[in-house]
Amino acid sequence: MITGFDILLSTAAVLIMLTGFIRLAVRCHRGRPEGAQGNLGNLLRFLLAQARILKRPVRGLAHQMVFWGVVIPLALVIYAQFGLGMPYTLAAIFSLLTDCLGAVLLAGVVFFLLRPRGSASPGLPAGSLLPALLLLFIVISGFLAEGSRLAVAGGGPIWHSPLGWMVALIAPASPLFMQAMIRLHFLAVLVFVASVPFGFMRHLVAASMNIYYSRPERPRGAMRPVSLQAAEPGAQSIGDLTWKQLLEAEACVSCGRCQENCPAYLSGKPLSPRKVMQALWGQQNMRQAAKGQAPLLLDGIGADEMWACTTCQACVEQCPVFIDPMDKLISMRRFQTMSRGALPAEARPLIRNLELYGDSYGKGPALREDWAMGCAAPRAYGQVDGGRALLWAGCAGAFHPRYQQVTRAMVRILQAAKVPFVIAGKEELCCGDPARRLGQEDLFQDLARRNIESLEKRGVTTVVAACPHCFNTLRNEYPSLGAGFEAVPAVEFIARLINEGSVIPKYPVEAVLTIHDPCYLGRVNQIYDCLRQVAASLPGVTLKELAQSRENAFCCGGGGGRMWLHESQGRGINKMRAQQVAEAGVELVATACPYCLTMLEDGLNDLDVPKPPRSIELIELVADSI
Amino acid sequence: MNDQGHRVDQDGVRIVVCLKQVRHRYARTGRDPQENYLAPEDEVLLVNPHDEAALNLAVDLKQQIGSGEVLALTLGPIFAPDDLNRCLALGADAFYRVRGEQDQDTWGKSLTLAGAIRSLDAAIILCGLESLDNRNGQMGAFLAQHLGLPFICAIRKVSLGSGGTTARVQRGAGRGEQEVVVCPLPAVFSVDVGAAEMRLATVPGRRKARAMACQELTPTGPAPEPMLRALEVAPPLPRGKSKPAPDADMDWYQRVDELLSGSSVDKQARFLEGDPAKLARDIVEFLVERGILEPAPERSTEVVGQ
Numbered sequence: 001m002i003t004g005f006d007i008l009l010s011t012a013a014v015l016i017m018l019t020g021f022i023r024l025a026v027r028c029h030r031g032r033p034e035g036a037q038g039n040l041g042n043l044l045r046f047l048l049a050q051a052r053i054l055k056r057p058v059r060g061l062a063h064q065m066v067f068w069g070v071v072i073p074l075a076l077v078i079y080a081q082f083g084l085g086m087p088y089t090l091a092a093i094f095s096l097l098t099d100c101l102g103a104v105l106l107a108g109v110v111f112f113l114l115r116p117r118g119s120a121s122p123g124l125p126a127g128s129l130l131p132a133l134l135l136l137f138i139v140i141s142g143f144l145a146e147g148s149r150l151a152v153a154g155g156g157p158i159w160h161s162p163l164g165w166m167v168a169l170i171a172p173a174s175p176l177f178m179q180a181m182i183r184l185h186f187l188a189v190l191v192f193v194a195s196v197p198f199g200f201m202r203h204l205v206a207a208s209m210n211i212y213y214s215r216p217e218r219p220r221g222a223m224r225p226v227s228l229q230a231a232e233p234g235a236q237s238i239g240d241l242t243w244k245q246l247l248e249a250e251a252c253v254s255c256g257r258c259q260e261n262c263p264a265y266l267s268g269k270p271l272s273p274r275k276v277m278q279a280l281w282g283q284q285n286m287r288q289a290a291k292g293q294a295p296l297l298l299d300g301i302g303a304d305e306m307w308a309c310t311t312c313q314a315c316v317e318q319c320p321v322f323i324d325p326m327d328k329l330i331s332m333r334r335f336q337t338m339s340r341g342a343l344p345a346e347a348r349p350l351i352r353n354l355e356l357y358g359d360s361y362g363k364g365p366a367l368r369e370d371w372a373m374g375c376a377a378p379r380a381y382g383q384v385d386g387g388r389a390l391l392w393a394g395c396a397g398a399f400h401p402r403y404q405q406v407t408r409a410m411v412r413i414l415q416a417a418k419v420p421f422v423i424a425g426k427e428e429l430c431c432g433d434p435a436r437r438l439g440q441e442d443l444f445q446d447l448a449r450r451n452i453e454s455l456e457k458r459g460v461t462t463v464v465a466a467c468p469h470c471f472n473t474l475r476n477e478y479p480s481l482g483a484g485f486e487a488v489p490a491v492e493f494i495a496r497l498i499n500e501g502s503v504i505p506k507y508p509v510e511a512v513l514t515i516h517d518p519c520y521l522g523r524v525n526q527i528y529d530c531l532r533q534v535a536a537s538l539p540g541v542t543l544k545e546l547a548q549s550r551e552n553a554f555c556c557g558g559g560g561g562r563m564w565l566h567e568s569q570g571r572g573i574n575k576m577r578a579q580q581v582a583e584a585g586v587e588l589v590a591t592a593c594p595y596c597l598t599m600l601e602d603g604l605n606d607l608d609v610p611k612p613p614r615s616i617e618l619i620e621l622v623a624d625s626i
Numbered sequence: 627m628n629d630q631g632h633r634v635d636q637d638g639v640r641i642v643v644c645l646k647q648v649r650h651r652y653a654r655t656g657r658d659p660q661e662n663y664l665a666p667e668d669e670v671l672l673v674n675p676h677d678e679a680a681l682n683l684a685v686d687l688k689q690q691i692g693s694g695e696v697l698a699l700t701l702g703p704i705f706a707p708d709d710l711n712r713c714l715a716l717g718a719d720a721f722y723r724v725r726g727e728q729d730q731d732t733w734g735k736s737l738t739l740a741g742a743i744r745s746l747d748a749a750i751i752l753c754g755l756e757s758l759d760n761r762n763g764q765m766g767a768f769l770a771q772h773l774g775l776p777f778i779c780a781i782r783k784v785s786l787g788s789g790g791t792t793a794r795v796q797r798g799a800g801r802g803e804q805e806v807v808v809c810p811l812p813a814v815f816s817v818d819v820g821a822a823e824m825r826l827a828t829v830p831g832r833r834k835a836r837a838m839a840c841q842e843l844t845p846t847g848p849a850p851e852p853m854l855r856a857l858e859v860a861p862p863l864p865r866g867k868s869k870p871a872p873d874a875d876m877d878w879y880q881r882v883d884e885l886l887s888g889s890s891v892d893k894q895a896r897f898l899e900g901d902p903a904k905l906a907r908d909i910v911e912f913l914v915e916r917g918i919l920e921p922a923p924e925r926s927t928e929v930v931g932q
């Protein structure tokens with residue numbers, strides 16, 4: 001029975017909760033505008049079914065138990081208070097459900113309380129102890145209240161309250177005790193409800209909102225657009241982030257899954273994606289305390305953290321609530337590079353090379369088609385007639401001696417398959433990927449516009465690129481600048497040719513082979529299967545998967561402009577990956593990316609094992625086999 | 627010129643930096659002898675890197691003092707606007723273009739520049755140690771001569787002495803040593819690239835540079851007489867084979883195919899047939915015919931024992 005005092009208390013609790021939500025909304029609305037779109041389907045899949053949380057089965061199940069153990073009984077109890085009446089059987093079934101879910105919640109909360117804590121293992125996120133204890137108290141007081149109620153009422157076992165009846169066996173049959181427990185239980189629930197928007201439990205709403213707004217308005221491989229017209233482009237202080245970026249900071253519960261998969265963190269660099277999101281949240285709090293004075297992002301996230309990111313998107317892949325820590329780091333990089341000129345000194349010659357010569361090697365367009373000497377590859381100096389594919393060499397494919405071999409191998413495959421194709425030769429420029437990922441957005445846009453103009457002028461409809469970074473930029477980032485052609489990764493193109501039967505690998509490659517998934521094909525563009533399909537089509541190959549493969553693949557350490565930055569902290573990421581490859585006991589590790597190839601080659605050569613595996617390009621394997 | 631607004635600050639120093647625009651030819655891939663075998667994509671337009679180093683030094687000095695003015699100056703028509711703009715974005719406060727001819731000799735250019743610089747009333751005049759195209763490294767010395775100022779070449783660092791009437795200059799002194807020279811101001815210095823960090827142009831800097839007005843300077847005095855005159859200009863030698871040796875990664879068929887196709891040098895092949903002894907004779911005959919082997923002297927067929 002509800003007294004007026006109870007209603008007063010409940011109203012107060014709900015008011016406090018609402019105030020908290022308004023405060024959350026206000027905090028996010030301080031951000032810059034951004035047009036994010038909502039998606040109900042995502043909400044169903046990732047909030048109710050918790051598909052991403054269940055990627056870790058044990059933790060995921062415990063989370064499910066707590067989630068449903070809170071949501072359903074709370075809803076039922078609230079409904080019951082309105083006295084709308086329901087048939088006895090239904091009420092009994094609901095009672096049984098509440099009883100059972102109480103036990104489930106208890107199990108879940110106990111699991112979370114018993115998990116190891118500390119910074120070494122991600123463990124329980126900071127600030128989760130109080131809510132967990134509160135839930136524990138709610139469950140126990142609930143059962144005690146129910147048990148003592150049944151004990152006071154007397155009578156035998158009741159099927160719709162089995163646990164309550166069991167507690168009744170030991171609970172004192174005192175109406176005073178019952179009343180005390182009911183009051184305590186009720187009060188604890190009110191405290192819980194009121195505290196949801198504050199602290200750890202805010203993720204109930206913030207994370208749900210983040211999932212709802214997670215439908216990307218741009219492909220995953222495309223960086224956030226940035227206005228070059230701003231007085232100082234990029235994000236200097238927390239006030240320069242958009243409301244969606246701030247919402248992500250609120251939604252993070254610092255569960256640590258990002259950090260468990262971050263190559264920079266695992267190799268001992270100061271960067272941790274979890275720390276990035278926590279620092280942003282901390283700065284939001286500081287900003288609120290300082291009455292709107294927005295703290296500088298660099299005060300919370302150090303320069304060495306910012307530059308350590310390889311943009312491999314492992315954190316983005318793992319986050320159960322679709323937080324993207326990489327995106328914040330790129331916003332920061334943009335400010336440091338474009339507005340302060342504070343790009344690490346070792347990468348500045350790269351920018352200069354791109355400005356002057358239009359390629360990352362500083363060799364110049366005059367020498368750009370030299371790789372094709374001796375290949376009968378037709379140059380695209382005229383109009384490209386319908387359907388002819390354009391083979392995009394990329395800077396590495398055009399200038400890096402090792403990767404030139406791969407480009408020539410690709411030409412051999414295309415010629416063997418009698419696929420009509422052209423190359424852009426001297427008209428090709430760097431796609432702009434390293435410039436964009438190092439924060440030099442103006443240079444990226446300049447290169448992209450010139451590339452798009454020359455390709456569109458020639459009437460190109462299909463671009464085949466061996467380098468996944470070029471491919472990703474061409475496919476995902478160029479359309480927003482007006483490109484209308486289709487980009488295909490070379491491996492996928494070869495897989496198609498093999499399927500059609502126009503390329504038939506016949507010479508055996510007798511080797512135990514594994515695949516190293518390049519980040520920009522795999523996680524960023526969800527291309528996993530065609531690599532395996534191509535590898536499996538080679539006669540004699542025994543395919544063996546690495547322990548960390550597909551979406552869990554470990555980065556080589558070369559992406560995101562890291563190819564041009566020094567790696568002075570921690571272990572070499574490429575050496576860690578080489579170690580993993582060596583432990584798999586394979587002879588060959590095939591990849592499909594110039595960075596991966598170079599990084600793995602270096603890492604494997606550095607290994608202290610008698611017969612290290614050899615790294616090779618999948619394209620070369622196919623070309624040697626036909 | 628001086629009354630157009632750039633008054634020297636009481637304690638600020640006025641630094642003039644001469645920037646030379648350069649057509650840097652990094653490759654020679656053309657096919658036309660008339661064009662000296664140069665294709666349009668073989669050149670990049672940029673500001674001479676030594677001059678950029680001089681500008682960086684000037685900006686550093688200005689930041690070190692906390693006040694002052696960096697005046698960038700170029701001679702002749704502007705043909706590398708993008709890179710010039712990038713350099714101005716590194717921290718120049720004003721930009722002057724000196725009317726004059728580009729195709730004078732260094733003496734003539736230095737006379738023109740000196741006339742313009744005189745009107746700017748600068749305390750320090752900086753130029754690059756040498757230019758990427760001519761590399762004669764005379765400009766600084768000639769300027770100092772015309773202006774009647776002291777000159778120090780190949781400096782790497784500069785700071786102001788006490789009172790601001792002298793400059794302390796650091797320069798390489800050979801054997802890895804660095805020497806520090808004190809020099810009264812005003813003075814002319816030429817700047818070596820050194821090991822200084824490359825400065826990146828920022829987006830706000832570029833915006834400011836684009837908005838910067840280009841102020842024209844017309845040198846006074848008579849048109850300079852050239853001191854040097856080229857007697858003869860020799861065009862580059864004709865290019866050799868247009869194809870390099872075939873790639874060792876290719877298989878034999880591709881290599882032979884490449885050797886036989888598409889070269890500017892006519893190549894012929896003759897297929898030899900017959901038994902090995904005849905083949906060997908034919909090969910020797912073939913090589914002797916072309917003067918690759920000396921004809922064997924007449925001698926008995928006995929093999930001399932070892």
